[in-house]
Amino acid sequence: MITDKHFLNAVNNTNVDFTGWDFSIITRTGRMDSDMLSWSYGSEAFRLIQDSNAALDMGTGGGEFLSLLQPFPHVMYATEGYKPNVPIAKKRLEPLGVKVVERTEDENLPFKDDTFDLILNQHESFCASEVHRILSTQGTFFTQQVGGLDCSRINECIGAPINKEFSNWNLKKAIEELKQSSFNVISCKEEFPVQRFYDIGALVFYLKAIPWQVPNFDVETYIEGLYNIHGIIQSKGFFDVKQHRFIIRAEANK
Template identity: 45%
Template sequence: MAERNFFEALAAEYGRSFSGWDFSYVNERMVSDPLPWNYRLVVTDAVSASGSLLDMGTGGGEFLDSLPALPPVTFATEGYAPNVPIAKARLREKNVQVVEIAADDVLPFDDRSFDLAINRHESFAAEEVARVLRPSGRFITQQVGGMNGLDINASLGAPPPGHVGWCLLEAKENLLYAGFKITTCREYIGKTRFYYIYSLVYFLKCIPWQIADFSIDAYFRRRCLLNKEIQARGYRDFILHRFLLVAEK
């Protein structure tokens, strides 16, 4: 009976709605180490000196909407169809045009369209970013590294994610090959702490690329064991992997 109740509680958590790129529901139950840089500050400083901006992978437009001011020409792309109307509604009053895309290696913009491209946790093709940037244009990206949450997969007995090799050096090499000059490159490995197994289930539902076949049934026995460990210790830490790159065309 206890196992059945646990399964039903997991199912209820898994079934909670998620839209845009808003993790506020688990903010107090899932805590990540602060990064040694401030992406928002880096972007805000760059935006103030730019006349045109591209936000790649805007999600529901949450980050772009939070910036104090935007250039007169601002576009955003989003590849996840359910997020597109959310972003359009949120950013409409700021005159941001949100464009749905099918892949990051084809950006639907003319050559030399933007002074600045920003990218938070979205994949990118360095050559395509270079194409849409003007001479001396800048690219700012904060990426989720391939080691991020790797021990989540191991703990549950799941295969590693497909992006496991993604790291600062590979991203830097891609940008250099595309003709960029790297002005900032930083990498950080810390931890994300989960206080409840339910928060981990919700989190994995929201980022399906971490465990491609994740479901309530899949890996249930391992989740039972992990839940006992979290209850005994009060939390469980997993790897946090981020890196920051600022590049100039």
């Protein structure tokens, strides 16, 4: 039985409400940080949206990121599949002229053929053929994805299996799917930057916020593994894991 009061208080006092896609409670306070990627998704997305006439942001979360890309084209839509985020996104984005649509199926997006000349997608699932359908001829699909090996050391250290649904998701697989759906890949890159946690409470908050990392995560089930990580943090001052990111810019060939 674990009796370390500091550890138990840290892992049991992480029930802060998580809304939109905001990790500031652990990033702005220096409890978690990440290495920089060699690219800037935001800078490229901003440039692309300024040259667009009709754009879609897939998986907008609470609209935090998209709201920073103004001014928007005349036609600007956003989708969000996580129900609690939908009203948050609408409140933030609709006053800016963005139409927010709740999306439930990647294979059945609620848009007509050839609607958009630009589709942005940051860390959101997608069906390549459906994205191709709603893009105009030579329309751009620009996405940054989280690969299937993302933060797998967390799973290893707490004794949780890696999520098999995503484990094979990588740059090569994504490119294959896009090419099969008549996309021309213009540019792509894949990297594994380090993500660092400075206290065990920050890690528990992270796991509660992104349930796909360890499905059905709860502290009691993984208490021994979490305590082992706590020991690593106490010894080294931090716990490092490797993220898995890749970026693709592709053009619809029609």
